[in-house]
Amino acid sequence: MSSNYRIASGRATLAAEVVGSGDPVVFLHAAVCDSRMWRAQLDGVGTTHKAIAYDQRGFGETRAEKQDFSAVADLMAVIDAMGNGAPAILVGCSRGGGIVIDAALRHPSHVRALVLIAPNVTGAPEPIYPPEIKGVMTKLKEAQEVGDLDQVNAIKARLWLDGPLAPEGRVMGQARRLFHDMHGIALRSPPTGSNLDVAPAFHRLDEISAPSLVIWGDLDFPFVQDRSRHVATTMLNGSRQELTGAAHLPSLERPAEITGLLTEFINRCSGRPG
Numbered sequence: 001m002s003s004n005y006r007i008a009s010g011r012a013t014l015a016a017e018v019v020g021s022g023d024p025v026v027f028l029h030a031a032v033c034d035s036r037m038w039r040a041q042l043d044g045v046g047t048t049h050k051a052i053a054y055d056q057r058g059f060g061e062t063r064a065e066k067q068d069f070s071a072v073a074d075l076m077a078v079i080d081a082m083g084n085g086a087p088a089i090l091v092g093c094s095r096g097g098g099i100v101i102d103a104a105l106r107h108p109s110h111v112r113a114l115v116l117i118a119p120n121v122t123g124a125p126e127p128i129y130p131p132e133i134k135g136v137m138t139k140l141k142e143a144q145e146v147g148d149l150d151q152v153n154a155i156k157a158r159l160w161l162d163g164p165l166a167p168e169g170r171v172m173g174q175a176r177r178l179f180h181d182m183h184g185i186a187l188r189s190p191p192t193g194s195n196l197d198v199a200p201a202f203h204r205l206d207e208i209s210a211p212s213l214v215i216w217g218d219l220d221f222p223f224v225q226d227r228s229r230h231v232a233t234t235m236l237n238g239s240r241q242e243l244t245g246a247a248h249l250p251s252l253e254r255p256a257e258i259t260g261l262l263t264e265f266i267n268r269c270s271g272r273p274g
Contacts, residue, residue, distance in 0.1 A: 002042065007054070009077035012064035012192075016054035016078060019046030023112075024083040025266060027053040028075065028096030030249060032160050033182045034060030037093070040255035044263050049089075049270070052082050056096075057192040060185060067193045071099045072106055079110055086112075089266055093117040094248060101231075102197050104208045113269040114212040115262060118224050118248050119231060123200025127223040133164045149187045153180055163219030163247030170219075175252040205234040212238045213265045215258070217246030224248065239265075 007014040017035060019042045027038040035053035045051040055062035057069060079088050089112050092100035097119025104111045129137055136159060143151040161179050162170040169176075214232035216225055225242075232240035241261060243250055251258045 007081045009074045011067050014054050015061035019051045022049045024088040025049045025051050026088045028092035030094035041259050044259035058189040064192045071195045072103045089113045091115040095120050101201050113210050117215045121202045123202035160248040166219045171253045209236045215241045217243040219247040
């Protein structure tokens, strides 16, 4: 059974969902989703821990006045409000993973362990797109320039849910409907201001000593796969898991598998069997 909360951070009211009780596990969504991308994982992790997922500024049910802000400060507000005073296991996908990395560097005593799914990293090299992806990226830019939000949504699903080199429509059904709904809300959200967390983290990954699991799919962008491998091998206690036949959002397309990987890692970090 889940409960909904509202957490103040600056001029934002962050919408959070909590399942279970015990040591906190906080989930941070990708920039094309909201907290609903973690629905299956909340239920699985919430059987043994306090699983917490929240909508970042500009996403889902969170409401925020326009102001420059720190995404890490928002995360810390959630941990302070919901974390029972214990260090949290942080789970982040894509941009959410970048926030997790920044938080681990700035507040290591608040972080027990990390799970990073295709994470962003501030200061990472700029992406290089192979020729077969450049055409889709050009179409995306054109749709953004003319303000065709439905087309932007469709192309983003093609890139991030299917995978840029996989057949369009590879992932269908509820996962695709949910993607369009989540990203559609984000595309139409009013401006929230700029994230002030811009200090490079890429060259500081070896300062992170918390146990870490990095997950990525072999259908994701090549530069994301390379970056994920680098993160996994550079962090002091990093481990890695490449998923065959998955793209950027495996919690949506392979929910049971991701829930299993998370619960195994989280239980191991918490000293629980299995």
